[in-house]
Amino acid sequence: MKTSFSNQLVTIKGTKEGLVIHLDDKCSYAELIQELKEKMTESRIGSEHDKGLHVHVRVGKRYVDVEERREIQATIEQPGTIIVSDITSEVMTKTEALEIKEDEQTHSYARLVRSGQVLSVKGDLLILGDVNPGGTVEASGDIYVLGALKGTARAGVEGDEAAVIAASVLLPAQLMIADRLYLTSLTRTERAEEAAYAKPRYACIKQEEIVFNHMSSLATLRKQRTANA
C-alpha cells in the first residue's frame, strides 16, 4: 500500500484574495476527485454563514480539460454558498499555446492584396504593399499598411473595439473595427486627388464612431491601450 494518503492531496488555505484550494498535481485524477469529495463533505466550509463564498482553485502543473474542469467545479460548488471563481493551471496544451502566440503575433506580408483577394489573420497584420480596390484584409487585432489602403479593411473582427487600422495612404472603400462600419463618401475623382497628397493616418473608434487621425497621435493611443489592458 502506498503511503500517499499521508500526504494531503487537497489543501485549503485562506489568503488575502480569498479562499484558495490547492490540488496536488502528482497523484491520479481519480484519487484527487475522491479526496476532494471527502474534503468538501467533512470540511465545514459552505455552512450557512458562508453565503456567496468565492473560491479560487489552483491545480498546479496538472492539465485539466473542459470535462475535468466541470467536474472539479461541480464537486466544490454548492448552490448559493460556494462559487468557484476560477480554476488555474500552470500548464496548457500546445494548441492553446500556439493559439495565444498567433493572437499576439504580428503577421507581416510583403505583397499586394489585389481585387478579389482576401487576406485574413489572427493577431495583428502588417502589409508591405498596397491593398487595391476590391481587395480585403482582416485581422483580429490591428492592421498596418505600409502602402495605399484602397480596398476594404476589417480590424478587431472578433470584437476588439480598441483595434486600429493604419496606412501610409488611408483611402479605403470600407473600414470595419469590431462591429462599427465606415463607408467612404468620396467620389472616385476626390479619392484620386486625395491620394496624391495623402499623409499617413490611422482609424480607430472614438465615441462609437470610426474616426481618422494623424499617425503622430497613434503612440499616445497605444500607450493608453496597454495601460487599460
Add this chain to the structure above:
Amino acid sequence: MGEAIVITSGKGGVGKTTTSANIGTALALQGKQVCLLDTDIGLRNLDVVMGLENRIIYDLVDVLEERCKPQQALIRDKRFDCLHLLPAAQTKDKSAITPEEMAAIVNELKPDYDYLIIDCPAGIEQGFRNAVAGADQAIVVSTPDTAAVRDADRIIGLLEQEDIPAPKLVVNRVHKQSSNKKDEDMLDVDDVASTLAIDLLGIVFDDESVLRAAHKGEPVATTPNTTASLAYRNIARRILGESVPLLSVETKTGFLAKVKKLFGIEA
C-alpha cells in the same frame, strides 16, 4: 525550345485578341517562328482579326479528339511563312478541353517555335485556366478605365498563384490627349501601372488604324507609320530583350513647339 506567352485581361473588349494578333505578327516581322493559339472556344475571333477565317479546316478540339495531327490544324499566315495559327473550335464551349490537355498541346508545339502566343478568353473560369495552363509567361492587357484595371488586378492575383514569373502589362487604347496633361477625371498610364504594380511592357494609343486593319483582316503591326503599329513592334522588341523607350505622347509636335519647349515656353 519556344516560350509560351499567354495574353489575358479578365475583362472583355480591352483588346486581348488584337494584342495577341499584333504581338505575334510583330515577332514574325522580326523573323521569329511564331504560333498563335486561340483558346476562346465557342467565340473564336483571332482567325478573323488575322484574316484567316476562311482557311480553317481543323481546330483545337479536333486536335484533342485526335481527328487530326496538330500540324494539320495549323494555318499558315498569308503574309509570313513563320507565322501560324491554331484556331479554336466554334461549335463547342470552354468545357471541351481541360488544363492538362491544353498544357500537353502547348508542350507539343513548343519545340517547333520561338514563341507561342496564347489568346485567352475573358473571365476567370475554365477558359482562363485552360489558357494559362501551358504558359511560361503572361501579358496582362488593360485599358485606362477603372473597370478594366479592377479586373486586370484580379487576374494578376490569379496569375501570381500560377508557377510563372510576374506578368507584364500592356495598356491599350490610351487617349493621346489625356495622357500628357494631368486630368483627375481619367486614369492615365501611370495610375494604371502604379495600381497594378507590375512591369509596363508597352502602351498602345487609341488609333483608328487598328479598327481599319481588323476590318481588312490585316493586323495593324504590318502597316507602317501608325502609332499603334509602332507600339506593337516596340512591344515585340522588348519581348526579345531589347530596351526600347516607351512611345512619347508628343509625337506630332512641330519644330517650333520643340524650340519653345526647349526655352521653357508652354506651347
